Structures are given as C-alpha cells and as structure tokens.
Amino acid sequence: MASALGKRRSIQLSYEGKGLLQKQSSEYYTRDGAKSNTPRCKLLPLALSRGLCLDNFVAGRYNAPMSEIPANYRDMDREALLSAIAARKAELGETLCILGHHYQSDDVIQFSDYRGDSLKLSQIAGEQTADHIVFCGVHFMAESADILTSDAQTVCLPNLSAGCGMADMAEADAVAVALEEVAALAGGATIVPVTYVNSTAAIKAVTADWNGACCTSSNVRNVFEMAMTPQSFGGCDGDKIFAIPDQHLGRNTAFAMGRGASDCVVYDPQLPNGGMTSEQVRAATFILWKGWCYVHQTFTPEHVRAVRAELPNATVIAHPECPREVVVECDLAGSTAQIITAIDTAPAGSEWVVGTEANLVYRLAAQYPDKTIRLLGDGAARCVQMARIDLPHLLWCLDSIAAGEPINVITVDAETAKKAKLALDRMIAIKAVSEVIQIRPEGA
Ligand code: SF4
Secondary structure: OOOOOOOOOEEEOOOOOOOOOEEEOOEEEOOOOOEEOOOHHHHHHHHHHOOOOHHHHHOOOOOOHHHHOOHHHHHOOHHHHHHHHHHHHHHHHHHEEEEEEOOOOHHHHOOOOEEEOHHHHHHHHHHOOOOEEEEEOOHHHHHHHHHHOOOOOEEEOOOOOOOOOOHHHOOHHHHHHHHHHHHHHOOOOOEEEEEEOOOOHHHHHHHHHOOOEEEOOOOHHHHHHHHOOOHHHOOOOOOEEEEEOOHHHHHHHHHHOOOOHHHEEEEOOOOHHHHOOHHHHHHOOEEEEOOOOOOHHHOOHHHHHHHHHHOOOOEEEEOOOOOHHHHOOOOEEOOHHHHHHHHHOOOOOOEEEEEOOHHHHHHHHHHOOOOEEEEOOOOOOOOOOHHHOOHHHHHHHHHHHHOOOOOOEEEOOHHHHHHHHHHHHHHHHOOOOOOOEEOOOOOO
C-alpha cells in the first residue's frame, strides 16, 4: 500500500461513502437508503462504449481521458517519445520498475523491466524494492501491485482509464449480496468464492470475508480443488464454488475437472436471486457470475472451423476466457502463460492458431519465425483498455516521477487492502499449472 505522499494525484479506492448502489432483491438502493432505478450494471455498456473503468465512469471522472494528458505529450512524434522514455528510464535507474502485461503493445512493453501475466506480475511486484512501480497493464493489476508492495512504494497506472471490461462487470456490494442470496438458496451448503484476479480490490476483500481465494487462469484449477478440499487438509471445505466474475473461466475449469454443464448455473446480477431457483443452486457445484471478457468473446466456433479448413495441420489453442462453444472446437485450452510455454516448446515447423489478445499473438509470431503462428478470428481481439497505456502516457508518468510528483498513483485503502491481500496471498501460494488442457484427443 502506498502512503499519502505530498501533492501527488491519486485515485482513492475506498468503496465506502461513495454513494455506490446496492442491490437488494430486485430493488436498488443508494448507501443512504434512497431507492434507485439505475443499477450500476446497467451503466456498464455505456462505460464500456467509452472505454472507461465503471467506477471512474460512475464517479464522473475521465469522461474524456485523452484530454487529461498535457498537449505537449500528445503532440510528440513516436521517435521523440521513444528516446525521451529511454532517457527518463535511464535517469530514474533502480528507483523505477516498469511492469508490462503480455497484452501491451510492442512500443510500450519494450520498456518493461519484467513482462508477464497477472500472476507473474503480482509475484514480481511483491518482490520489488524500487520506489516507484509503473504498471503497464490495467487498473485491477495496479491495485494488486499496490496491495503487495510496501507503504513506502508508489504504484502508478500511466492512464487511469485503463480499466478492465470484465472486472467492471462485478462490484463489491453486489457480490456481497449475491453471496448471501446463494448461501440462502443452497440450503446449508458451504459456498466458497473463487475470484479471478481480474476484479476490484473491494471484491477481493469480500472474497476473503467469505474464506475464499483469488485465482488466475494459470492456477484456477488448483484453486478450485483447494476450495473444495476439507479444512483438515488445508482447503476451504467448500461444497460449492462461486466463480466471480468470469463465467467462461469457471465453466471451462469445471469441464477440465470432469464436470459438465449440469454442474453449472449462472448468477445474473441484474435479476433477483441471480435468476436462480433453490433447486438449481442445490443441484449445481459451480455458480458462475454472469461476466465475460469482450476480447475473448469475439471468437466464434465458425472462426475455428474456418481456420481448420485453411490450415488442417495447425493446432488451435484458446484462452479459457473464451466461451465453451469455442473452446470445445479447439485442440487445446490454456492461460496466457500456458499458451506461451506450449508454443515455445513446440517443434520448428509446427503451425498454431491462437485465440487470445492480438498483441500477444503477433509478438509470438515475430518471436518464433520458425513456426507458423496465426491469430484466431478476424483480428477483432484487441483489448481497448490495455491500449490506453501508450507512449505519451508512459512518458507523462515517468516525467511526473522524475519531477517528484507522481501522477495516477493507485492507492487501495488500508482496510480493503488488508483483506484483499489474504485472498491474493492464497492465490500466489497455489501452484500454477504449466500444461495446457487437452480438449480434442491428439490426432482427432
Ligand atoms: S483482455 Fe479482457 S480480461 Fe484482459 S484486461 Fe482486457 S478486458 Fe480485461
């Protein structure tokens, strides 16, 4: 957690006292008890259409995110930006650590000291001693980094409008209500929330309140198994898992564990009791929050069939954030890290079609010229929010650090951070799986 330092600009992530809306059955109320007809989830499409983090959108901030950055940064040409960033990075030396997510552009990620997926970057953030961590990822990742670093360190997100469409599909108050509803419907069964790291710090705190854990797509299966292991064997003793916020990751993991569609039920936060009956909850093992990633949702079964006709020898691999009907058409499913390992260890001459964010796929294609690597689909798999971290914002951020007044500092309030850290520590302690999931038998 970063402490309050001078005049730096920060986004305060306390979820108390902001007038956020709370769901109670089919009614929505503000914190002061006034009834509202506008649940936050109904604001999501509008926020997404503007590429905004929902919390920033609701709070009326960053409606015009690009206008915030001083004009001199917007007006610089690419070459000038590249050399200015390199010079600033050299000047700041070991006081600075830049973390870059795999989905970032080549322009930005070339400046990262470490690159990785959410799990790896969380682990690295917690090990850093640099005064300033600049996170070239999205909002929830910078929150996790702030939680895992010391009070003396600052974590900056170069552009505060770099939210995550999936993370914004759940908010803490609604998740807390949902857990109560599901527990009531479950007739005494123990519900353990397993929250994808792509979620706000406040939801991670709610997860800890319910004795749950966070997960990433690399270790989700191990976390699910831990959640249902008896306490005497170090588990959470759960009868049922509430997977938040990505329904596809939850469903694909359930299938990977040998379960089927009948073991899953979807909780829709816009409906009373999530739209579920008590019978459905009692019959299910996996309750899935109705969230998704719009990037991975762009892939369709038709994309897989079309590329099989074109490249019959290619191995098709998809991220488990893709819908089940897409994954089931593929040969393999794997997290970002698992996809990278599978391609890295594949023989020269092998052909791959990959269903995940385009920046990573194109970078892999350039990195392994001895293999054929193609992006699945029609090129639409771009994370708009990741792209909001660009060269002008990165330079603006580094300049502000050099000037002693860091901008866009992410600060999670102490109480939320303390609880969220419990859920994150459980995630970090649980081993990632390096192997991909076999969907179709080899040679089929
Ligand atoms: S790719 Fe999807 S899950 Fe990942 S940051 Fe972008 S919107 Fe969020």
